[in-house]
Amino acid sequence: MGDYYLTEKETERAVLVALSPQKQSEEKTQEYLDELEFLASTLGIETSKTFVQKLDKPDIRSFVGKGKLEEIHTYVVDREINIVIFDDDLTPSQLRNLERDLEVKIYDRSLLILDIFLKRAKTAQAKTQVELARYQYLMPRLTRMWTHLERQRGGTGTRGGAGEKEIETDRRMIRDQIAVLKKKLEKIDKQGETRRKSREGVVRVALVGYTNVGKSTIMKMLCKEEEIYAKDELFATVDSTVRKVVINTVPFLLSDTVGFIRKLPHNLIESFKSTLEEVREADILLHVVDISHPSFEEQMTVVNDTLTELGAGDKEMIVVYNKIDQLGSPEEGGFDFSSGIDTTSTSKTNIFISAVKKQNVAEFRRMLFEKVKKHHLQIYPNYLAPDYY
Ligand SMILES: Nc1nc2c(ncn2[C@@H]2O[C@H](COP(=O)(O)OP(=O)(O)OP(=O)(O)O)[C@@H](O)[C@H]2O)c(=O)[nH]1
Ligand SMILES: [Mg+2]
Numbered sequence: 001m002g003d004y005y006l007t008e009k010e011t012e013r014a015v016l017v018a019l020s021p022q023k024q025s026e027e028k029t030q031e032y033l034d035e036l037e038f039l040a041s042t043l044g045i046e047t048s049k050t051f052v053q054k055l056d057k058p059d060i061r062s063f064v065g066k067g068k069l070e071e072i073h074t075y076v077v078d079r080e081i082n083i084v085i086f087d088d089d090l091t092p093s094q095l096r097n098l099e100r101d102l103e104v105k106i107y108d109r110s111l112l113i114l115d116i117f118l119k120r121a122k123t124a125q126a127k128t129q130v131e132l133a134r135y136q137y138l139m140p141r142l143t144r145m146w147t148h149l150e151r152q153r154g155g156t157g158t159r160g161g162a163g164e165k166e167i168e169t170d171r172r173m174i175r176d177q178i179a180v181l182k183k184k185l186e187k188i189d190k191q192g193e194t195r196r197k198s199r200e201g202v203v204r205v206a207l208v209g210y211t212n213v214g215k216s217t218i219m220k221m222l223c224k225e226e227e228i229y230a231k232d233e234l235f236a237t238v239d240s241t242v243r244k245v246v247i248n249t250v251p252f253l254l255s256d257t258v259g260f261i262r263k264l265p266h267n268l269i270e271s272f273k274s275t276l277e278e279v280r281e282a283d284i285l286l287h288v289v290d291i292s293h294p295s296f297e298e299q300m301t302v303v304n305d306t307l308t309e310l311g312a313g314d315k316e317m318i319v320v321y322n323k324i325d326q327l328g329s330p331e332e333g334g335f336d337f338s339s340g341i342d343t344t345s346t347s348k349t350n351i352f353i354s355a356v357k358k359q360n361v362a363e364f365r366r367m368l369f370e371k372v373k374k375h376h377l378q379i380y381p382n383y384l385a386p387d388y389y
Pocket of ligand 2: 217229230235236256
């Protein structure tokens with residue numbers, strides 16, 4: 001008997017499924033799967049095995065081909081797996097077919113991300129936004145949700161799913177719920193607008209970046225606050241936090257925002273637009289990058305694309321390359337970051353730091369101070385800011 005049988009019942013065990021198109025390297029596929037595993041573990045789901053199928057496009061009926069599906073099914077039954085997670089979004093009919101064939105909970109990337117957001121959201125606004133996005137996601141997939149409800153009520157894997165009548169009732173209920181949530185959000189947005197107006201006349205800085213790069217850690221470092229939640233988990237921050245920071249007598253507002261990720265569900269971006277208003281209204285963006293991540297460049301592209309989508313693509317920006325402590329020393333072939341500043345780029349400013357090991361933090365603060373001062377002087381031309389040193 002393997003270890004599997006010793007695992008506590010409550011632990012959710014999953015298998016991951018991804019496609020590997022011909023033009024994608026094996027390393028890339030593995031990296032995507034690692035990210036998916038990390039997402040799952042953030043929800044407390046343990047990954048038991050991953051399945052990869054060499055296919056350029058997903059199978060219309062069941063995402064993977066028939067043979068692979070049988071292979072997955074056998075494994076799921078043998079190892080008492082409760083969830084199968086697909087790295088791409090599934091169409092409503094794929095979801096239905098897979099659930100029928102595999103007889104376990106089926107997740108796709110979007111649902112996984114939505115569930116993490118649901119777990120993390122703290123403020124009324126974020127909670128409402130996630131609920132809305134989740135209902136919009138579930139709406140075309142109602143049969144599936146119904147069978148989930150069935151199971152929760154103690155039914156056994158209802159093969160045929162619910163009757164049309166029940167589904168219609170559910171659909172109506174969800175439609176009403178979506179309307180209620182939208183109204184609620186409008187009201188919250190109005191209050192937010194008033195609050196944002198009251199912040200006029202103060203320079204605004206927003207931390208942006210891929211998830212888990214260290215935004216909240218930098219926020220904490222700049223605010224000297226302990227209560228900001230930073231953790232080695234994806235989407236540790238879902239609500240945006242705003243704090244007043246003063247560097248060398250120049251005040252500004254700093255906001256920490258939700259991290260971006262490859263293939264962020266579109267509904268989610270839509271519903272988070274008001275939270276991301278912090279980003280749109282910022283004078284300066286601090287684009288935090290985890291330079292120790294093997295695909296940091298791709299992550300930067302995801303972030304820049306999302307910023308463009310939000311209409312914040314051409315803002316003044318400092319690129320903060322974080323986690324340099326994770327890189328090798330110059331002797332080991334790593335970079336020499338001792339100066340902390342790369343002046344080769346003209347439109348943007350780059351800085352290399354370690355928020356945890358506090359490397360190059362003084363240079364970073366000075367760079368930020370110079371930028372903030374410039375904006376502060378535009379608002380208060382008569383203000384005499386002292387020199388940094
Ligand atoms: N080695 C190293 N780890 C760091 C550094 N900065 C942050 N981390 C770690 O990276 C992990 C993620 O940090 P967070 O600050 O939560 O990252 P985030 O960007 O706010 O993440 P989300 O809110 O999940 O999007 C934590 O475990 C941090 O301790 C650094 O300079 N060096
Ligand atoms: Mg965070």
